[in-house]
Amino acid sequence: MSHISPVLWEFLVHWLKNFAIFPPEASTIAPYADALYFALVGMTVTGLILVMTMVLVFAIRYRQERHPEAVQIEGSTLLEATWTLIPLGIFLVFFVWGALLYFRVFNAPPNSMNVYVVGKQWMWKVEHQGGQHEINALHIPEGVPIQVTLISQDVFHSFSIPAFRVKREAIPGRYTTVYFQATTPGKYHLFCTQYCGTNHSGMIGWVYVMTPADYRAWAAENTSGASLAQNGERLFASMGCNACHSGNASARGPNLANVYNTRIRLTDGSTVVANEAYIRETILNPSTQVPAGYAPIMPTYQGQISEDGLIDLVEYIKTLDSNYRIQQTLNKSELSSAQASTVGVGKTPLPQGVAKP
Amino acid sequence: MSTIVSLPDQATAKLPAKSYLNQEYGLMSWLLTGDHKRIAILYMISISFFFVIGGVLAGLIRLELLTPPSDLMATDTYNKVFSMHGIIMVFLFLVPSVPATIGNFLIPLMVGARDLAFPKINLLSWYLYVGGGIFVLSAMVLGGVDTGWTFTTPLSTHYLNTHVVTAAMGIFLAGFSSIFTGLNFIVTVHRMRCPGMTWFRLPLFVWGHYATSIIMILGTPVLAITLVLVALERTMSIGVFDPTKGGDPLLFQHLFWFYSHPAVYIMILPGMAVISEVISTFSRKRVFGYTAVAFSSVAIAVFGFLVWEHHMFIMGVSQYSALVFSLMTMLVAVPSAIKIFNWSMTLYKGSITFETPMLYAFGFIGLFTIGGLTGIFLATLGMDIHLTETYFIVAHFHFVMVGGMLMAYLAGVHFWWPKMTGRMYPEAISKTAAVITFIGFIVTFFPQFLLGYLGMPRRYAAYPADFQVLNVFSTAGASILGIGYMLPMLYLPWSLIYGQIAGNNPWQATGLEWQIQSPPLTENFVEIPIMDHEAYDYEWLANKTQHEVQTVG
Numbered sequence: 001m002s003h004i005s006p007v008l009w010e011f012l013v014h015w016l017k018n019f020a021i022f023p024p025e026a027s028t029i030a031p032y033a034d035a036l037y038f039a040l041v042g043m044t045v046t047g048l049i050l051v052m053t054m055v056l057v058f059a060i061r062y063r064q065e066r067h068p069e070a071v072q073i074e075g076s077t078l079l080e081a082t083w084t085l086i087p088l089g090i091f092l093v094f095f096v097w098g099a100l101l102y103f104r105v106f107n108a109p110p111n112s113m114n115v116y117v118v119g120k121q122w123m124w125k126v127e128h129q130g131g132q133h134e135i136n137a138l139h140i141p142e143g144v145p146i147q148v149t150l151i152s153q154d155v156f157h158s159f160s161i162p163a164f165r166v167k168r169e170a171i172p173g174r175y176t177t178v179y180f181q182a183t184t185p186g187k188y189h190l191f192c193t194q195y196c197g198t199n200h201s202g203m204i205g206w207v208y209v210m211t212p213a214d215y216r217a218w219a220a221e222n223t224s225g226a227s228l229a230q231n232g233e234r235l236f237a238s239m240g241c242n243a244c245h246s247g248n249a250s251a252r253g254p255n256l257a258n259v260y261n262t263r264i265r266l267t268d269g270s271t272v273v274a275n276e277a278y279i280r281e282t283i284l285n286p287s288t289q290v291p292a293g294y295a296p297i298m299p300t301y302q303g304q305i306s307e308d309g310l311i312d313l314v315e316y317i318k319t320l321d322s323n324y325r326i327q328q329t330l331n332k333s334e335l336s337s338a339q340a341s342t343v344g345v346g347k348t349p350l351p352q353g354v355a356k357p
Numbered sequence: 358m359s360t361i362v363s364l365p366d367q368a369t370a371k372l373p374a375k376s377y378l379n380q381e382y383g384l385m386s387w388l389l390t391g392d393h394k395r396i397a398i399l400y401m402i403s404i405s406f407f408f409v410i411g412g413v414l415a416g417l418i419r420l421e422l423l424t425p426p427s428d429l430m431a432t433d434t435y436n437k438v439f440s441m442h443g444i445i446m447v448f449l450f451l452v453p454s455v456p457a458t459i460g461n462f463l464i465p466l467m468v469g470a471r472d473l474a475f476p477k478i479n480l481l482s483w484y485l486y487v488g489g490g491i492f493v494l495s496a497m498v499l500g501g502v503d504t505g506w507t508f509t510t511p512l513s514t515h516y517l518n519t520h521v522v523t524a525a526m527g528i529f530l531a532g533f534s535s536i537f538t539g540l541n542f543i544v545t546v547h548r549m550r551c552p553g554m555t556w557f558r559l560p561l562f563v564w565g566h567y568a569t570s571i572i573m574i575l576g577t578p579v580l581a582i583t584l585v586l587v588a589l590e591r592t593m594s595i596g597v598f599d600p601t602k603g604g605d606p607l608l609f610q611h612l613f614w615f616y617s618h619p620a621v622y623i624m625i626l627p628g629m630a631v632i633s634e635v636i637s638t639f640s641r642k643r644v645f646g647y648t649a650v651a652f653s654s655v656a657i658a659v660f661g662f663l664v665w666e667h668h669m670f671i672m673g674v675s676q677y678s679a680l681v682f683s684l685m686t687m688l689v690a691v692p693s694a695i696k697i698f699n700w701s702m703t704l705y706k707g708s709i710t711f712e713t714p715m716l717y718a719f720g721f722i723g724l725f726t727i728g729g730l731t732g733i734f735l736a737t738l739g740m741d742i743h744l745t746e747t748y749f750i751v752a753h754f755h756f757v758m759v760g761g762m763l764m765a766y767l768a769g770v771h772f773w774w775p776k777m778t779g780r781m782y783p784e785a786i787s788k789t790a791a792v793i794t795f796i797g798f799i800v801t802f803f804p805q806f807l808l809g810y811l812g813m814p815r816r817y818a819a820y821p822a823d824f825q826v827l828n829v830f831s832t833a834g835a836s837i838l839g840i841g842y843m844l845p846m847l848y849l850p851w852s853l854i855y856g857q858i859a860g861n862n863p864w865q866a867t868g869l870e871w872q873i874q875s876p877p878l879t880e881n882f883v884e885i886p887i888m889d890h891e892a893y894d895y896e897w898l899a900n901k902t903q904h905e906v907q908t909v910g
Contacts, residue, residue, distance in 0.1 A: 011808075011829070020823070023811050036740050037810065044730040051701055051726045055719060058704035062640070071706040072895060075646035075699075083698040091687040094737045099680055101739020106676060121516065155512040158671065158746055162812020165743040169672040172511060172605070173600030176673040189821065193746035193814035195505045195518055198433045201817035209893060285603075302601060337896065 026188055026209060028181040032101055034165075039097070043090060100110035105166055108179030115140070116149050116228070116311045119157030119170035122199040124190065127311055131231070133223040136205030136282045139188060141215035149276065153307040158194035161207055169194060175277050182209040199278035232316025235309055237329045244298070247323025253298060254291050260318045265292045279314050308325075365866075370860030372779050376876040391476030392879055393484035397462035398777070399483050400453060401770075405846070407449040407490060410582045412842060414442035419801075419835040422828045427818035436503035437519070443506030444524060444831050448531050451489055451762055452620065455627035456573075457486070457538055459769045460566045462777060464542055466870035466877065467502070467560050469551025469886045474544035475537075482537035485530050492527030496520040507617070507817060510598035510609040514590040522591060525584040532577045532584075535623070538574030542566050551869075553888035557651075560868055560892045561644055564651040565630025568658035572619045572626075580616035583609065607672060614665035622661040624758055625725075626654055628765030629696055632718050635768050636700050639715040639864040640707030643893035646699045653692035660689040679738055686736035697722060712864070713784060716791040717768035724760025724798065728753060732808065749809025751860070755802045767845065774849065775859030779876045782852045786844060795843030800834025867898045 025031055061067065115138070116127040126134040140146055150159055152170040159178065160167040161187075168178035192203035210218060226234075236242060258276050267290045272278055282289055283305065286298035305313070324332035377394045379536070380386075387395055417438050421429040430438065460481065465472050473479050497503050502524040504513040513521050538566050546559070546567050587609070589595045596602020598609045637644045644650055666674055666682035700722060709715075731753045744750065774782050804827040813824045862871040869886055870877075890897040 020811060021807055029714040033739065035732075035745055036737065037743075040734045040740060042734070043841065044727065047730050048723070048726050052723060053698055054698075054701040055722055057703060058701070058707070059709055059711075061717070062707045062709050064641075064708045067706070067708050070641040070895065073641055073645060073702075074643070074704065079702065080646050080695065084695055087694040088688075091690055091733060091736075092684075094733060095684055095687045098737030098739040098741070098788075099683060102670070102679065103676060105742055106740065155516050156509055159811065160746070160814065162743070162747075165744065167671055167742050171673055173606065174673060174731050178370070189812060189813065191814045195436075195507075195509065195816040197512055198436060198503070200436070201427065201432060203620060203816075240479045291644065296820045302731065316663075352805075 001277050003242055009075060021118045023162045024184070024188070025163070026182055026184045026186060027161075027166070028183055029101070029105055030165045030183075032104070032161070036094075036097055036101060040094065042338070043094070065210075084328070084347060105179060106168075106177070108177060109145050112145040112147040112179060113141075114147050114149055116151075116315075117170070118307045118311070119150065119154075119192065119196075119203075120307075121150040121154050121160065121197050122192070122203040123156075124159070124192070124203065124205055125308065127228060128219070128310065129228055129315070131227045132219055132222045133224055135206065136190070136203075138205070139184055139208045139210060139215065139218050142182045142185055142209050143212065145179065147177050147179050151307055151311075152177065153194050156194045157196050157203065160191045161188060161192040162191070163188035163207075167193060167270055175280065182207075185209045185211055185214075199233050208221045214357045227317045228312050228315040230316075231311035232314070233325070235305070235312055236326075239305070240324045241313075242329050246326055252294070254294060255323065256317050257320050260320075263303070264292060267292050267294070267296075276314050280310050283313060369507075370858045372858055373874040373876070373878075375878060376779065376874065377879045378779075378876050380879045387738060389480070389781070391472065391480060393465050393473045393476065393479055394462050394777070394879075395876065396483050396644055397458050397460075397478050400457040400461060400486070401712030403487060403490065404450050404453055404458065404485075405447050408842075410494075410844075411442055411445035411450055414438050414445070416835060416839060418442060419832040421818065422820070423832045425820050425825055427826050430818075432818040434501075436505075436816070437497075438505050439816060440505050440579055441497050441501065442492055443500075444528065445504050445743065446758075447620070447624075449486075449493060451624040451758055452531070452535055453486060453538070454624075454762065454766045455631060455769060456542070456566055456569055456623075457482075457535075458633065458658040459766075459773060460542065460562075460569075461538070463773065463870055464545055464563060464566060466551070466673055466873070467563050467868055468546060468549060469882065469888060470545060470549035470882050471885075473541045473881065474549055475541050478537050479541050481540070482534040485534035485537070489527040489529070489531030489534060492523055492530060492865055494527075496523040496527065499523065507611075507613060508584070508587055508609075510587060510590070511600075511606060513587055522588045525588055529581050529584050532581045535573045536577045538575075539570035542570040543574065547568075551885050551888055555888075557648065557890055558891050560650075561633035561647065561650050561654075562630040563870075565626045565633070565654045568654040569623050569626045569630075571655075571658050572623050572661060576616045576619040576623070577857070579612060579618075583612040583616070586612075586890050599721065605673045607669070607674070610669050610672060611665070614668045616661075618665040618668065619658075619661045620755070621754070622657050624762050626657060628721070628811040629654065629760040629767045631769035631772070632700060632721050634866075634868065635714045635772050636703050637893050638772070638864050639712060639718075640704050641895055642703055642707040642867070643891075643895065644699065645702040645705070646695075647693055647892070650699050653695045656692040657689060660685060660692070664689055667736055667741070670738055671745060683736055683738045687733070687806055690729060690733060693725075697726055697729070711788075712771075713782070713787040714768040714772035715789055716788060717764045717771065717794075719796075720791065720795045721764040721768065724756050724764060724795075728756030728761055731756065743812075744809055746814060747809040748813045748815055751815050752802045752805035752809060755805070760798055760802070764794070767791070770845070770849070772864070773870075774852070775863045776870055776875045776877070778853055779859055780852050780856030781859050781863065782845075782856060783848050786848050790841055790844035790848075793837060793844070797834050797837030797839070797841050799832050800857070801838050804828070804830040804834075865898065865902075867893050867895060872901075 026199050050085050078233045098269055119127040124136050126138050127131050150168055150170040150173045157170040158167060160169055164180045165348055166178050168176050186209055188207045190205040245256050247255045262274055264274050265271050272289060284302045285300060287296040377392055421435055427435055476563050499520050500523055502519045503517060504521055546563060568572045586597045596604040598606055599602045600606055633644050633650060665681055667686045670679050734744055771782055808824055808827045813820055858874050861874055
């Protein structure tokens, strides 16, 4: 036995232990992605073998020693048509196949559990509905469709879970979503894949897929005590939003109860769906999309509320179905003016901008 | 010894008494020259200089990635190293590589003209290139820039403290250099073809460069504007891209890729142009399907402008627009497939020899086929989600850019080296270098496909230990590749003095450039030639050599 250097030995052992060609399949999407991948690999190998065979066979058969005089051939329309149409046909098959998968990953089923993830240099902040906050970790139950709503508070980041075969850019100032359903409990890599500055390679974490029972236990143990919507309610009151958005007919701002996902008419006559993006945008830049019937008097909150705070407010407004608690939080003077106007409710027409839910 | 020695032309060949190289002497005769051939040499020296710098940086990257933690350099340094590697290799090497050196040298020769249409603009474009290079180098020396070559906003405009504007200025200048080169080529091809040189008698090399020039002229200004906007937002806080100032963060991506995707065709089309010439010459056979190859270049240039959004499939663009761009990307892949098949069929019933340029051309066909077909993975919407921003992308574009373009560049340099210098490169060692390059390339970049599917993100200074094995392979391959690139840098300068004298047409090629002395006269042709045959007409060449009395300058 010759001597093997310990470094080399360790490396070999390490290799044998860690060598893998593809990552674990841990989501419902993963087998579909892998099937597509292997089909594409098959196409590549076939194409490569075809080209290499042509090149090698011709190079050997028609080398100068064997074939001293070249035969001049102009071309062949039939052959050109063949190798235009067949690759085109194959590529179109992959186009359709890939499009189907794409629409699956980026359109979550309506019953998905929503988790918010905020990217910042250089960490992932995860906000669960129930008030569990995590950094560089994401705990999720297996078998439950999950929609991650992403946003960045500084630069572009990208939220990647290779074991799930999903990835989505976290964009500053814009919500994006990605959907997956984990199938196998375990611990999987979470990466930031969009270069985001000095510590880009440190912006990694773990995804913990748990059985539903384990997840419930984890969620109960790790909650901060206040759900996102509850935090939002507190913020709503402390920022003074309730003064104008009191829900009264004469209030300066529109009624927000049940406004989520309704269609709103704007002062310029166009309509917009009051989704998360719209709610966030009207907090930051209220004058750009003012509902019909209201004056653009709301001040901007740009730079005053963090992305986490905005998520809380969005969640609050999404779940708001009555103005009862808002009115409870009004102070005395606001209350008296609110009551005074409530008396006249029959006389003032309903605000134009807000559609009936 | 090699086969070329026995060719009739070379046995008695002498260096011509007068050529563009000895027309004038002294540094100023080079720095103020209007001769496209001398400018090509100036370009060749300067891009080789930047290639060495970019290559050393690549070596540092691979060395750092040998081990999982960031132990050779700090993450910050690593970021600057890969940014500079990208900026130098893309803007200062790949974009000008074939067009500004080989193209500059050959386009007038191939169309039968005495020079490019605007010799002074041609010289200006070299000065702009050098100016751009100086800016980029000073950005590096002053402390570096860590934006990546893509200058992604708002990272580049608000979050970095490095020399972003300096580097952007460098790219801005180098961009104008390529606009001027493109302009010169287009005007030359339109206006200065010799009598009888119809469009369909042009060598495919010219068609490839014509298509490239269209992209240079239409695409590069968009890059220039984008970089100016980045500089304005960075220095004066004008809100173009920053959402907190009312800008649109995706706008930068659209503008940048509107140039930078067509730019990859700027980087590959001239390479394809070289391969058409090389394959034809060493098969002694006209290119199969001339019109198909010519129009596929133009098709790539046109469709290339309509695919940029495929860099943004996961960035929250409209899903229906993603469909359109995926489809367009599938379409742009077809002309490349057409070219590959036509080159392969050119070999059929040829009379093939295996000189160095041909070996590089074979390498090109194999590696470009892999590079091209892995592009289909990324054009496939659902697959792109998992693969984008990982090492799969890195492997894919290195297969196209290094396996494709760099192989083609080396093929071209070896192929036209006798024409440029009048002397042959040493055949045996250069064949060895070609084989080493091929092997080194595969070992370096093939493992990166696997790393990418495993999910290893690109631009990571440190990575989880699961990925180490494949990274060790890749680094080992890079050291082989390094040797492969070092060899030509040694034997090509050596051959300037010790190489065998080449003669006019050592390869027995049909192009106009091979019918004149090597190295050519400053005015290229004693008399403007009259083109009375098609490109790649080997029968015409056989007749000509039979009846011709050889005269040497």
